[in-house]
Amino acid sequence: MKKLRIGLIGYGFMGRAHSNAYRKVGNFFDLDYECVLQAACARDPEKVQAFARTWGYQSVETDWRKLIARDDIDAVDICVPNNLHAEIAIAAARAGKMILCEKPLSMNAAEGRRMVAAVEKAGVPNMVWYNYRRVPAVTLAKHLIDEGRLGKIFHYRAKFLQDWTISADLPQGGTGLWRLDVKAAGSGVTGDLLAHCIDTALWLNGGIEKVNAMTETFIKQRKHTLTGKVEKVGIDDACATLARFKNGSLATFESTRYARGHKALYTLEINGEHASIFWDLHDLHRLQYFDHRDQGIVRGWRSIHVSDGDHPYMKHWWVPGLQIGYEHSFIHQVADFLQGVASGKPASPTFRDALETQCVCDAILKSAKTLKWEKVAAVK
Numbered sequence: 001m002k003k004l005r006i007g008l009i010g011y012g013f014m015g016r017a018h019s020n021a022y023r024k025v026g027n028f029f030d031l032d033y034e035c036v037l038q039a040a041c042a043r044d045p046e047k048v049q050a051f052a053r054t055w056g057y058q059s060v061e062t063d064w065r066k067l068i069a070r071d072d073i074d075a076v077d078i079c080v081p082n083n084l085h086a087e088i089a090i091a092a093a094r095a096g097k098m099i100l101c102e103k104p105l106s107m108n109a110a111e112g113r114r115m116v117a118a119v120e121k122a123g124v125p126n127m128v129w130y131n132y133r134r135v136p137a138v139t140l141a142k143h144l145i146d147e148g149r150l151g152k153i154f155h156y157r158a159k160f161l162q163d164w165t166i167s168a169d170l171p172q173g174g175t176g177l178w179r180l181d182v183k184a185a186g187s188g189v190t191g192d193l194l195a196h197c198i199d200t201a202l203w204l205n206g207g208i209e210k211v212n213a214m215t216e217t218f219i220k221q222r223k224h225t226l227t228g229k230v231e232k233v234g235i236d237d238a239c240a241t242l243a244r245f246k247n248g249s250l251a252t253f254e255s256t257r258y259a260r261g262h263k264a265l266y267t268l269e270i271n272g273e274h275a276s277i278f279w280d281l282h283d284l285h286r287l288q289y290f291d292h293r294d295q296g297i298v299r300g301w302r303s304i305h306v307s308d309g310d311h312p313y314m315k316h317w318w319v320p321g322l323q324i325g326y327e328h329s330f331i332h333q334v335a336d337f338l339q340g341v342a343s344g345k346p347a348s349p350t351f352r353d354a355l356e357t358q359c360v361c362d363a364i365l366k367s368a369k370t371l372k373w374e375k376v377a378a379v380k
């Protein structure tokens with residue numbers, strides 16, 4: 001069994017989700033590679049030591065440059081705020097490391113292009129953690145669409161709603177609140193939440209030709225945690241987008257952190273000529289499916305419990321009828337990445353795939369300023 005020695009940077013939410021995936025993947029998937037938790041890196045020496053003890057990392061670093069310079073690291077996993085993705089990824093590619101980078105790929109498409117050029121020049125395996133592709137019900141949706149069951153697609157409708165930034169007293173910036181600081185996040189809900197919807201949409205329904213969007217920043221000023229001063233808020237708090245896909249279908253996308261009562265409501269619905277599908281993150285193991293070709297007296301929405309051995313990924317888990325959850329999407333992503341490294345057929349989304357999402361996000365943010373339809377730039 002070959003070893004893949006991981007160097008993880010950032011021990012927050014995603015640092016934990018990924019560490020859990022590396023630890024479990026070999027127990028459930030038959031792979032050529034074994035993940036070795038070689039080193040964890042974060043700035044606070046005591047906290048990173050404690051993290052390494054909890055998750056079983058063999059060593060720690062407090063400077064990501066030192067981690068990348070180490071000969072005993074094969075793959076670098078980037079789990080830090082968005083403004084650090086490009087610098088770390090480009091340095092890691094130059095050092096010949098494989099790279100697993102959190103989403104969004106970058107702060108904007110221009111930065112993303114430099115990242116794609118770096119990994120492609122170095123020829124290193126690379127992937128971006130758009131993990132919702134690997135929720136079995138979403139993967140099943142992809143299979144149904146690719147089989148042609150929906151027929152011609154007319155509509156794509158997705159939203160990602162949260163409610164955690166409504167208070168005007170919430171500061172911006174620093175650990176935990178970097179998502180509200182445009183310098184660390186690049187954008188607000190567009191890059192943070194809508195990017196997930198866009199990635200899934202591009203995967204399920206192909207490229208997006210043009211967009212027309214509006215964004216709003218409801219709270220214009222917030223105290224900055226690092227400077228202590230009240231500063232302008234540069235992120236978008238909410239985003240509503242109309243889009244036209246290259247296949248002629250029409251889309252609406254919405255993301256906000258101001259939908260009181262919603263914590264992480266990611267839903268998507270696709271309406272085709274023959275059939276429709278609907279998926280909801282809060283009920284992630286189910287896919288709702290309506291097929292007009294069913295016999296009239298039994299025609300209706302079916303709620304498919306995606307837990308059978310012939311459903312995507314499910315044969316690796318328990319017995320039919322027993323569901324899995326959010327964390328498993330990361331385990332599936334690691335399994336696919338390792339299979340891609342072993343076979344030479346890279347798992348998606350690669351940096352190049354994720355750049356397409358970045359181009360859509362850029363067009364959305366541009367349209368919100370120009371108040372016009374904006375074409376999505378080509379990746380090439």
Ligand SMILES: NC(=O)c1ccc[n+]([C@@H]2O[C@H](COP(=O)([O-])OP(=O)(O)OC[C@H]3O[C@@H](n4cnc5c(N)ncnc54)[C@H](O)[C@@H]3O)[C@@H](O)[C@H]2O)c1
Nearest residue numbers: 010011012013014042043079080081082102103104129176
């Ligand atoms: N795939 C998903 O569903 C998903 C979910 C959440 C976050 N994310 C992405 O993951 C990334 C991290 O988000 P998070 O929620 O884990 O954030 P977090 O705030 O929980 O953790 C960020 C970590 O980065 C560390 N960090 C910051 N600057 C650093 C530096 N210079 N060197 C080393 N470590 C540093 C922080 O100490 C912290 O441990 C972001 O890009 C975010 O968009 C993706």
